Amino acid sequence: MDSEQLREYGHQMVDFIADYYKSIESFSVLSQVKPGYLRELLPDAAPKHPESLQDVLNDVQQKIIPGVTHWQSPDYFAYYPSNSSTAGFLGEMLSAGFNIVGFSWVTSPAATELEVIVLDWLAKILKLPNEFLSSGQGGGVIQGTASEAILVVLLAARDKVLRKIGRNSLEKLVVYASDQTHSALQKACQIAGIYPENFRVLKADSSTNYALIPYQLHEAIINDLSSGFIPFFLCATVGTTSSAAVDPLSDLGKIAKANDIWFHVDAAYAGSACICPEYRHHIDGIEEATSFGMNAHKWLLTNFDCSLLWVKDRSALIQSLSTNPEFLKNKASQENTVVDFKDWQIPLGRRFRSLKLWMVLRLYGVENLQSYIRNHIKLAEQFMQLITSDPRFEVVAPRTFSLVCFRLVPPEGDQDNGYKLNYNLLDAVNTSGKIFISHTVLSGKYILRFAVGAPLTEESHVKAAWKVLQDQATILLRE
Numbered sequence: 001m002d003s004e005q006l007r008e009y010g011h012q013m014v015d016f017i018a019d020y021y022k023s024i025e026s027f028s029v030l031s032q033v034k035p036g037y038l039r040e041l042l043p044d045a046a047p048k049h050p051e052s053l054q055d056v057l058n059d060v061q062q063k064i065i066p067g068v069t070h071w072q073s074p075d076y077f078a079y080y081p082s083n084s085s086t087a088g089f090l091g092e093m094l095s096a097g098f099n100i101v102g103f104s105w106v107t108s109p110a111a112t113e114l115e116v117i118v119l120d121w122l123a124k125i126l127k128l129p130n131e132f133l134s135s136g137q138g139g140g141v142i143q144g145t146a147s148e149a150i151l152v153v154l155l156a157a158r159d160k161v162l163r164k165i166g167r168n169s170l171e172k173l174v175v176y177a178s179d180q181t182h183s184a185l186q187k188a189c190q191i192a193g194i195y196p197e198n199f200r201v202l203k204a205d206s207s208t209n210y211a212l213i214p215y216q217l218h219e220a221i222i223n224d225l226s227s228g229f230i231p232f233f234l235c236a237t238v239g240t241t242s243s244a245a246v247d248p249l250s251d252l253g254k255i256a257k258a259n260d261i262w263f264h265v266d267a268a269y270a271g272s273a274c275i276c277p278e279y280r281h282h283i284d285g286i287e288e289a290t291s292f293g294m295n296a297h298k299w300l301l302t303n304f305d306c307s308l309l310w311v312k313d314r315s316a317l318i319q320s321l322s323t324n325p326e327f328l329k330n331k332a333s334q335e336n337t338v339v340d341f342k343d344w345q346i347p348l349g350r351r352f353r354s355l356k357l358w359m360v361l362r363l364y365g366v367e368n369l370q371s372y373i374r375n376h377i378k379l380a381e382q383f384m385q386l387i388t389s390d391p392r393f394e395v396v397a398p399r400t401f402s403l404v405c406f407r408l409v410p411p412e413g414d415q416d417n418g419y420k421l422n423y424n425l426l427d428a429v430n431t432s433g434k435i436f437i438s439h440t441v442l443s444g445k446y447i448l449r450f451a452v453g454a455p456l457t458e459e460s461h462v463k464a465a466w467k468v469l470q471d472q473a474t475i476l477l478r479e
């Protein structure tokens with residue numbers, strides 16, 4: 001890299017991105033382009049000769065930005081957030097600048113050691129049990145996504161049990177979760193070779209606010225044991241994807257422990273809220289868990305990707321995922337005095353992602369991060385009050401964090417119980433380009449999701465979003 005060119009281009013690029021953020025509210029939040037739009041705008045082949053950065057940036061402005069959905073817009077309320085911040089962005093820059101590949105300690109000692117330290121820091125902020133700290137048998141690691149985190153712990157759990165009962169027992173292994181668990185678990189089961197018919201998807205409904213019922217788990221395990229199956233993995237969620245439901249960790253964990261089942265807790269979104277003392281109780285019972293995951297890249301101001309995973313027994317991961325080819329052998333690894341994160345993940349290569357989280361923790365400090373979370377939860381409460389002030393709408397699941405699930409109440413005798421009405425409302429608000437929200441289905445009802453969590457969102461944006469929803473509802477109900 002030519003340092004002078006980097007300096008010049010780097011300034012230009014940072015200015016470009018800063019200008020993007022300055023004008024972010026002028027764009028349609030949800031991109032409105034049609035499939036294949038870009039093919040018509042870009043040449044068929046790569047240029048033979050170099051072009052200027054300015055020409056490329058002009059194309060970004062004119063051709064790429066129209067096809068970007070603006071996750072960082074303050075009017076973004078879809079899915080769950082994917083935060084960026086100056087601190088996270090600077091960490092990302094630093095990581096790109098060093099561009100190391102830190103698979104083993106020796107390939108960049110600072111990358112491994114900072115990751116160990118920062119994950120210990122966050123474990124302490126979350127008040128995770130000491131067994132998750134690197135000082136004992138456990139520790140934390142940064143994965144790309146919560147899906148990867150679930151996959152690696154499932155593999156570790158699978159291999160641990162197969163080592164005990166024999167490799168040809170795979171067909172007997174059973175996985176448990178609720179029907180609100182993220183589809184990442186199903187994918188992990190497919191990859192891990194778990195027999196599809198051995199994935200017990202337990203029904204959660206409005207009677208428990210969509211949380212998994214421990215008794216159902218207990219019954220399912222008893223049934224499976226009596227039929228000769230081997231229960232081995234339970235995934236609970238704190239902050240489910242559809243409605244932010246919280247599974248009862250303590251009770252589930254006790255059942256898992258009694259049956260020697262690996263207990264993973266997926267708090268991809270809501271884990272961030274648990275840095276606040278008043279929300280920490282949502283992970284009470286985490287003492288019973290074998291592993292715990294949360295995405296700092298969702299709601300903790302750390303640019304994507306930065307998914308945090310802690311395990312109590314790192315050797316289970318390592319035994320499942322470690323390889324030791326000649327070309328990677330080195331003194332430190334062989335003396336067994338260091339962590340080699342290549343053995344805690346699927347790929348070999350890994351980026352210096354801990355820099356991002358380190359920058360965020362240092363440039364904000366825990367207190368500011370807590371205020372950040374509290375502010376979003378307050379805005380979600382305000383949005384909920386607006387919903388309840390208009391009898392045409394109803395809130396359909398309790399609000400626990402910064403997600404509000406609601407819908408337009410269907411007229412009496414409506415044939416599909418408001419499905420089409422709310423589908424059309426979603427479509428209308430999202431094609432307006434003014435806000436972006438998403439949907440789910442709960443107990444057969446089509447539900448709209450309003451997730452506060454973009455860093456730039458303020459009260460005025462929430463109020464403006466409510467006005468968009470009300471106006472579109474008025475038009476639809478008139479029709």
Ligand code: PLP
Nearest residue numbers: 080145146147182239240241268
């Ligand atoms: N788990 C939960 C509870 C989620 O809400 C999500 C995504 O929203 C995931 C897992 C998947 O996250 P990732 O994209 O990091 O794999």
